[in-house]
Amino acid sequence: MLGMLRSLWQYRHFVVSSIRNEMISRFARSKLGSLWMMINPLAQVAIYALILSNVLAAKLPGIESQYAYAIYLMAGLLAWTLFNEIVSRCLTLFIEQGNLMKKMSFPRVTLPTVVVGSCALxxxxxxxxxxGIFALLGHQFSSVMIWLIPLTLITVMLGLSVGLILGVMNVFVRDIGQGVPIVLQMLFWFTPIVYPANIIPESYRYLLNLNPVYHITSAYQQVLVYNQAPQIGGVVLITVIALALMLLSLFMFRRASGEMVDVL
Amino acid sequence: MSLLSVKNVGKSFRSYRSELHRFVRWFGLSAKPSEEHWVLRNLNFDIQTGEAIGIIGSNGAGKSTLLKMITGTLQPTEGEVQVNGRIAAILELGMGFNPELTGRQNVFHAAGLMGFSAEQINQAMPDIEAFAEIGEYFDQPVRVYSSGMQMRIAFSVVTGFEQDILIVDEAMAVGDAHFQQKCFHRIQEFKRAGGTLLFVSHDPGMIKTLCTRALLLDSGRLIRDGLPKDVMDLYQGLVSKRYDMGKKELMLTSKNSVTNTEIKSTSIVMNGDAELMDFKLLNSKLEDVICLESEQELIVRYKIKFNKYFERPAFGLIVRDKIGRSIFETSTYSMGLEEKPVENGKIVVVDFVFNLNLKAGQYSFSIGVANNGYSRSEFEEYSLLMHDVKQIQVIEASESIFYGGIFNMKPTATIDLLER
Incomplete structure (x- = not known):
């Protein structure tokens, strides 16, 4: 563990320049450049808002703004995109960087670090x-938003650990790389992001608690939509899960590091 | 303490009946791999500071696997590799270059991948830029580069920092002649400054000029560790052994195991079909010589005993310099001599007569016997190859001009003053 951190520190320059280069090369020769990074998810919000707001707006309890649904959507998507992006990128990370790992000797732990860095950015x-959009819609900000910092950290940790476990296994069993995007898609729709949790029949709602992402999105929604602190119980639960998965994933990552290069 | 020490290193690639077994094994449960494929085994050697090591072996001998274990990208399955210094490896030039970034940004990134800090890179940057010699292209995206330019950048980055060990894997064949010369020069400079070199190449000349020691790998084993000349001879013997379509097992040795104790040689490859009985160096008066003035006539005479019927036997001669570089080689087949079959048990005398126009120094003679030539210098069967059977000391010709190089080209020259 300590060794990993030390080599990360030694390669900090490489991590930073990797993140920067990724940005540069992604938007090289495009006029709008990094604006695209915001346009994509916001377009998604616009589409959902346009199509679903009339159907679902009435179901959002305790909020009277006409834009409530759009705000609700954005809150959930903010959490989901972070989690989704980290998992999907870690999933294929080692396969994509296989050639580099075979030819160059550098601490492997820099690779997921770069992913986390660029996704967080x-x-x-x-x-x-x-x-900006909240301000346009007249939504109020409050100091509760400080909660987003720990929530982001937890989301990153959960995404990274799930992504690492799947990414490591994907090197050996490539079916995982094919299956996981489908599972992620399902997870998205089983999580109350585009719809409020209360449209799920009362008798099935307890099932939501089994979905770790639900605890995160609902905390985000609590903070951003209702300007309230999230439910501590859910946050603690998900933190514990994320920490446990993190340990498991680092353990697997370490054990697999040597063997991965053999099969890449 | 040696700079690099490889102790009983082996590498196997394991496959499991199910990948589940692999996962289970990470968690400490025992699961037997269904198949273990050893690509390297029982490697032992130490490298001291300042040595230049050539690694030789045919494709698939395990050279790259060994280098990867030394650089640390692959983990040895057994044994250990100890490195007490910084390694720079040119395993594949241009690895990880991003086409959208400029040369400078890529250099920055690649050097970061090697573990250097921003200050160190900034410090080395002017030198790297100067060595790459690609002018204003350095600040343009790599996608507009020619592949040669990418190589230049890549080579410049790897060699642009202070290193203890430089690993070069067949990367020298890239770039134009000028840049190759530069690379070669830089490697030699690095050597002169006390750097340690690990060099993989199939080019015997390169290995012999650049290296002080050579390792020969064959099917994952280290079969020889010694002087480049000897190891290279053995390797070439191995290659011709593969080439030989005959059924007999070849004897491969570097010791003198021929029955005739008067004949010595540094390495012998033979299948027993032909034996060298006698070898003589004669001057024009047919006297034995060990020393001859340059540009005098020399007769190389050797006797071969045949242990089987040869349909179209051919006899070869190689003249080599002190470090084993071939100066001249030919065979009776390549010279277009009439080929006559030879019966089992017969002895043949071969004479090569030529003007020994070579610069003063020591040269040695190697001989070979083969059967059924085709193409220009290929044979169906290689029966005997003996290296360095005899040496000769060439002394400066009394009448000759003074010159450098390998031989006297006997030029004529004129100097005229140009009237303006």
Missing amino acids: NNILLFVAML
């Missing part, structure tokens, strides 16, 4: 864009 930009 994307997420921050998206958040800034959302804040």
Whole structure:
């Protein structure tokens, strides 16, 4: 563990320049550049808002703004995109970087770090864009938003650990790389992001508690839509899960590091 | 303490009946791999500071696997590799270059991948830029580069920092002649400054000029560790052994195991079909010589005993310099001599007569016997190859001009003053 951190520190320059290069090369020769990073999820919000707001707006309890649904959507999507992006990128990370891992000797732990760094950066930009829209819609900000910092950390941890476990296994069993995107898609729709939790029949609602992402999105929604602190119980639960998964994933990552190069 | 020490290293690639077994094994439960494929085994050697090591072996011998274990990208399955210094490896030039970034940004990134800090890179940057010699392209995206330019950048980055060990894996064949010369020069400079070199190449000349020691790998084993010349001879013997379509097992040795104790040689590859009985170096008066003035006539005479019927036997001669570089080689087949079959048990005398126009120094002679030539210098069967059977000391010709190089080209020259 300590060794990992030490080599990360030694390669900090590489991590930073990797993140920067990723941004540069992604938006090289495009006029709007990094704006696209915000346009994509916001377009998604616009589409859902346009199509679903009339159907679902009435179901949002305790909020009277006509834009409530759009705000609700954005809150959930902010959490989901971060989680989704980290998992999907970690999933194929080692396969994509296989050639590099075979040819160059560098601490492997820098690879997921770069992913986390660039996803977090994307997420921050998206958040800034959302804040702008909130202001336009007349939604109020409050100091409760400070909760987003720990929530983001937990989301990153959960995404990273799930992504690492799947990514490591994907090197050996490539079916995982094919299956996981489908599972993620299902997870998205089983999580109350585009719809409020209360449209699920009372008798089935307890099932939501089994979905770890639900605890995160609902906390985000609590903070951003209702300006309230999230339910501590859910946050603690998900933190414990994320920490446990993190340990498991780091353990697997370490054990697999040597073997991965053999089969890449 | 040696700079690099490889102790009983082996590498196997394991496959499991089910990948589940692999996962289970990470958690400490025992699961037997269904198949273990050893690509390297029982490697032992130490490398001291300042050595230049050539690693030789045919494709699939395990050279790259060994280098990957030394650089640390692959973990040895057994044994250990100890490195007490910084390694720079040119395993594949241009690895991880991003086409959208400029040369400078890529250099920055690649050097970061090697673990250098921003200050160190900034410090080395002017030198790297100067060595790459690609002018204003350095600040343009790599996608507009020619592949040669990418190689230049890549080579410059890897060699642009202070290293203890430089690993070069067949990367020298890239770039134009000028840049190759530069690379070669830089490697030699690195050597002169006390750097340690690990070099993989199939080019015997490169290995012999650049290296002080060579390792020969064959099917995952280290079969020889010694002087480049000897190891290279053995390797070439191995290659011709593969080439030989005959059924007989070849004897491969570097010791003198021929019955005739008067004949010595540094390495012998033979299948027993032909034996060298006698070898003589004669001057024009047919006297034995060990020393001859340059540009005098020399007769190389050797006797071969045949242990089977040869349909179209051919006899070869190689003249080599002190470090084993071939100066001249030919065979009776390549010279277009009439080929006559030879019966089992017969002895043949071969004479090569030529003007020994070579610069003063020591040269040695190698001989070969083969059967059924085709193409220009290929044979269906290689029966005997003996290296460095005899040496000769060439002394400066009394009448000759003074010159450098390998031989006297006997030029004529004129100097005229240009009237303006």
